[in-house]
Amino acid sequence: MAKKSRNRVVEEPLPLYDGQVVGAKQPCPCGSGRRYKVCHGDASATTFVKRPFEGLPGECDIVAMRELVPAATAPLTIKGHEDRTVLLASLLPVAAPAMHRDSGQVWVGLQVRHSFGDPSREVAAALLDALAATEPGIIGVLANPGPGSRLQDIVVGGTLDVTVHEGFDFWLADLADTEGLEEALQEANQAADPTVRLGGVEAAYWTNVGSKELLRWVMPEPEEDLLSAFARLHISGDDVIVPGARLIGMFRAYGLLAPVWDLPLGTGAEVLEEPAAELRRKLDALLAAGGELTAEERSARAGLANRQVTIR
Incomplete structure (x- = not known):
């Protein structure tokens, strides 16, 4: 007996998301909470822009x-x-x-x-x-x-x-x-957590979320360069922005990285101004110098990369 023929439905390939292959039923990487095929995998959607605000002042x-x-x-x-x-x-x-x-x-x-x-x-x-x-x-x-x-x-x-x-x-x-x-x-x-923008550096914000204080600092440099520079800062101990503070990770949003520090309660924003400016100077020097990482620095870099969270 001949086998029955079956009509197989071949799905159209979905658009790539920032060069990534994403399954149709997987959560969309944009963070919307919807499945990819009805979000940025929808052919009618606007082309995804990884760094949408690039080139704008601020x-x-x-x-x-x-x-x-x-x-x-x-x-x-x-x-x-x-x-x-x-x-x-x-x-x-x-x-x-x-x-x-x-x-x-x-x-x-x-x-x-x-x-x-x-x-x-x-x-x-x-x-x-x-x-x-x-x-x-x-x-x-x-x-x-x-x-x-x-x-x-x-x-x-x-x-x-x-x-x-x-x-x-x-x-x-x-x-x-x-x-x-x-x-x-x-x-x-x-519902608004107290927040202060530091005056001496770009896009660094102190906030009090009730149970803790945080410094969150959005930076414009390429991700790979920033990770390497922060790995070097960590090994030298220069990533401790004030005594008792701890760099707890980084989040990624709209193509930029933002390091996050957990601060001792009672720190406030004012005392961060000078240490933040000094850290920025050290970071700029490391970014300009570049060079190969040591084994210890590569390990520190891997730790930072593992503590990244993509928000958007």
Whole structure:
């Protein structure tokens, strides 16, 4: 008897994620929590950009505002809209992507998840929609922004002036009538961990999470170079930023590494300024020198690599 023929369904190959082969039913490496085939494995998704904020002024601070800092703002100047007040914020009310405020100001939020592959394009799309709006209201990116403008295409200027707030009182700063909003504001403020940006180095943030204090520092250098430099710092003991502190690992977000130190309770932010500047000088010297690692340094580097966590 002849064997019955079977029609076999051949699935189309899925797009690669940053050069990686990912199974269709595996969790998407972007961290969305969805399966790869319905997230960045979807052929209709925007091409994944590993380092979406590269080239923007304050790239490291932008990553910190998106992932670490509860309440921070920075003014932006937008090409063709130089006369408009535009504010980049870590988080907006109701986690809105953007807002056209009653005052005429335009605010855009970073802590929004659309999972279309390029946060720079998603934030820019919300921002441009808010600038084009004729009435106050919340602006949301509900669909794939496609090949539209990125922040790099529309932001003018070479610096980012970040202000870290104790809470979310800035949400009400441009409102004449705040009646009925106090309770919601108080609830938001209670959820915001005290955070301070160090002034002498780029994108280093002290925070008190209640049970501990941390220093989290987003750095722009290539990952491989940073790991080698930090391995050398560890062997020399120079990675102990203040007595009793411990470098507990690094996380990776949007193509950048961020070392994290566990600090003794009561350290505060002010005493970190000088040690952080000194560590930055030593790190820069090691990055410039390069060279082969010793066996001990290679072991330290492997330990650091094993303590990395990818957030986005």
